[in-house]
Amino acid sequence: xxxxxxxxxxxxxTEFRSRSDNQxxxxxxxxxxxxxxxxxxxxxxxxxxxxxxxAPTTFMGVADADKWAxxxxxxRGKPFMRVHTGGATGGSALQAAHAHVASGQYGTxxxxxxxxxxxxxxxxxxxxxxxDAFYEQDFALNTVTMTALATQRYMHxxxxxxxxxxxxxxxxxxxxxxxxxxxxxxxxxxxxxxASPRISWPYKLFDICPRSAGAAAVVMTSETLxxxxxxxxxxxxxxxxxxxTIFMGDRMGPHADTDFADFAELRQxxxxxxxxxxxxxxxxELQTVEIYDPFSSFxxxxxxxxxxxxxxxxxxxxxxGAFDMxxxxxxxxxxxxxxxxxxxxxxxxxxxxAARQVMGRSAAMQVKNVHxxxxxxxxxxxxxxxxxxxxxxxxxxxxx
Numbered sequence: 003x004x005x006x007x008x009x010x011x012x013x014x015x016t017e018f019r020s021r022s023d024n025q026x027x028x029x030x031x032x033x034x035x036x037x038x039x040x041x042x043x044x045x046x047x048x049x050x051x052x053x054x055x056x057a058p059t060t061f062m063g064v065a066d067a068d069k070w071a072x073x074x075x076x077x078r079g080k081p082f083m084r085v086h087t088g089g090a091t092g093g094s095a096l097q098a099a100h101a102h103v104a105s106g107q108y109g110t111x112x113x114x115x116x117x118x119x120x121x122x123x124x125x126x127x128x129x130x131x132x133x134d135a136f137y138e139q140d141f142a143l144n145t146v147t148m149t150a151l152a153t154q155r156y157m158h159x160x161x162x163x164x165x166x167x168x169x170x171x172x173x174x175x176x177x178x179x180x181x182x183x184x185x186x187x188x189x190x191x192x193x194x195x196x197a198s199p200r201i202s203w204p205y206k207l208f209d210i211c212p213r214s215a216g217a218a219a220v221v222m223t224s225e226t227l228x229x230x231x232x233x234x235x236x237x238x239x240x241x242x243x244x245x246x247t248i249f250m251g252d253r254m255g256p257h258a259d260t261d262f263a264d265f266a267e268l269r270q271x272x273x274x275x276x277x278x279x280x281x282x283x284x285x286x287e288l289q290t291v292e293i294y295d296p297f298s299s300f301x302x303x304x305x306x307x308x309x310x311x312x313x314x315x316x317x318x319x320x321x322x323g324a325f326d327m328x329x330x331x332x333x334x335x336x337x338x339x340x341x342x343x344x345x346x347x348x349x350x351x352x353x354x355x356a357a358r359q360v361m362g363r364s365a366a367m368q369v370k371n372v373h374x375x376x377x378x379x380x381x382x383x384x385x386x387x388x389x390x391x392x393x394x395x396x397x398x399x400x401x402x
Contacts, residue, residue, distance in 0.1 A: 007396045008103045009228035009235035010357040012042025012221035018185040018214040018342045021120050027067045031116040032074040034217035038112070041363075042221040043231050046076035049221070050108040054084045055095035055115025057346035057381075060128050062121045075114050075219075088132070089294065090243075091115065092218070092349025093379025093388030097241045099222050100390075109224055116217035117344035125213060132383060134248060145296070146210060148250065148383055150202040153299035155254075155263035157204065160302075160314035164204050167298040168195035169320060171208050171340060174295075177327065178337025180366035185214045185342040195298075204299075211296040211343040218347045220354050225396065236360035236375075240279035240391035242271040248385055267387045268378065269307040275389040276309070280397045281374065284309040290332040290359050290369045291376040292352040296339045301325070304378060305333070308389070327369065335359065335367040349379025353390050360392045 014037025016030055025033070039046060052075060054068045064070075068084045071077075085095040092115060099111040119125055126144040133139050141147075156162060169192055178187035190208070198207040228235040244267045246253060253262035272284075281287050293304045302316035310331055311319055319325065325333035334340075336355040339348050356375035358364045372394070379388045391397075 005104050006106055007225040007237060008100050008222055009225060009232070009237045010220055010222055010361070010392065011228050011232040011235050012038045012044065013354040013358055014038030014041055014219045015183045015351065015354060016216040017183050018216035018344055020185070020212065021215055027062065027064070027116055027118055028071045028074040030118070030215070030217040031071045031114055034116065034219040035075050035112065035114050038219035038221050044110070044221060049076065049080065049110055049112045051081040051102055051111045052077040052083070053095045053099040053102070053111060053113045054082065055092045055113060055347050055350050056084055057086055057088055057091045057117065058128070061119045061125055071116070075112070081108070087386040088381030089296070089345050090349050090379040090381030090386040090388050092347045092351060093353065093377065093390060094243065094349070094386070096220065096350055096353045096390060097243060097388060100238050100241055103222055103224055110227060111222050112219060113222065113350060114217070114219040115347035115350055117346040118215045119213045119345055120215045138250065143250070146205065147202050149297050149299065150205050152263045152384070153204055153297070155261070156299065156303060159263060160317065162302065162317045164196060165192060166317045166321060167204065167209055168192040170298040170301050171195045173326060174334060174337050174340040177335050177367070178341040181336045181341070183216070183342065184337045185212045187337060187341060205297065209298040211340050214342050214344040216344045216347070218350045218354055220350060220357065232361070234361050234394060236357035236392040237394070237396050238390060239393040239397040240275035240277070240281070240389070242274035242278070243386070243388040244271045245386050248383055250383065262384065263303065264313060265303040265307045265384070265387070268304060268389065271387050271389040272308045275391050279374070279391040279393065281391070285311070285331060288331060288374045288376055289372045290335060290356070292334055292336065292338065292356045293378045294339050294349060294352055294380045295334065296343050298340060301333065308376065308378070332369040335364065335369055349381070349388060352379060353377040353392070356390070356392045360394050
């Protein structure tokens with residue numbers, strides 16, 4: 003089967019806020035789709051299939067809200083697929099849509115999702131239910147306490163300080179000032195981060211992302227239509243994903259490839275993504291990266307596993323400004339997940355922002371001369387990982 007080159011030609015995002023009482027879930031999804039269609043210069047009837055990005059609906063108290071969204075996203079009468087891999091859902095949904103187009107089964111596919119995790123004050127209690135009831139739920143793990151354990155291990159291995167994590171927050175909030183959709187933004191300093199209330203050591207309140215309500219959509223199509231409708235499409239040149247066991251204890255072996263502090267799974271996915279895209283030197287060949295970082299401690303191990311620097315060195319490079327907008331690699335020009343986290347679509351937002359960078363449509367967030375941009379997503383109990391490369395041109399001939 004011949005594989006087809008695939009490109010993003012349109013992106014739409016709502017504003018992300020603590021609540022969206024003036025819009026239903028389905029209306030949020032519709033707003034993002036309408037914006038993406040305008041951006042792509044397409045009409046709803048030109049969409050051949052819809053992939054819906056949706057994490058657990060428990061937070062909203064409505065089961066399977068994607069069913070309500072079918073009519074609102076112009077999916078009626080078309081193939082419709084819901085994807086769910088926790089926080090990685092948006093990345094997985096994008097890759098599923100890519101496969102639809104690359105296979106030639108559909109010409110133009112819409113990826114859309116929405117989230118209203120803000121509907122419940124008990125989100126972390128709900129998230130405790132993802133762990134095994136017999137072995138791990140009694141520890142009262144949730145996404146905060148579980149990742150705090152991994153952070154403690156990383157700090158022990160590499161000597162990272164809370165101040166270095168605080169610097170990540172300062173950079174994210176500063177970048178988000180240029181993002182009209184971002185939830186949290188502002189000029190804060192390291193001392194303000196360190197003074198914020200302690201949540202779970204080493205996390206303070208400002209080390210943790212918000213719970214955001216909002217929606218995002220991306221339009222993907224074949225190379226022929228992409229070049230007709232878009233002056234600078236963002237071609238998807240590499241996709242990869244990997245999963246791991248849900249059992250936390252089985253990810254804490256003595257070797258790096260099994261150490262949950264280092265996100266070694268991401269290293270495996272990145273290798274495959276870079277192979278497809280023909281990337282051999284990420285730091286030299288990429289200009290920007292949108293990584294999934296709901297906690298300040300998520301940046302360093304990801305940047306290392308993605309090959310931008312050696313293990314244990316990202317913290318020093320961060321202090322030196324290597325990950326600033328004008329640094330060696332611009333990390334999260336949008337502010338990233340630390341500033342905006344609608345869980346079911348966060349991975350899609352990362353890919354949408356990377357696509358905008360390649361397309362030259364990032365306005366005040368635009369990095370200069372972007373030819374390659376990377377997006378990551380992480381879901382479950384840091385169990386599912388996706389890596390997606392977006393480029394200004396196809397990087398290799400389609401496989402026969």
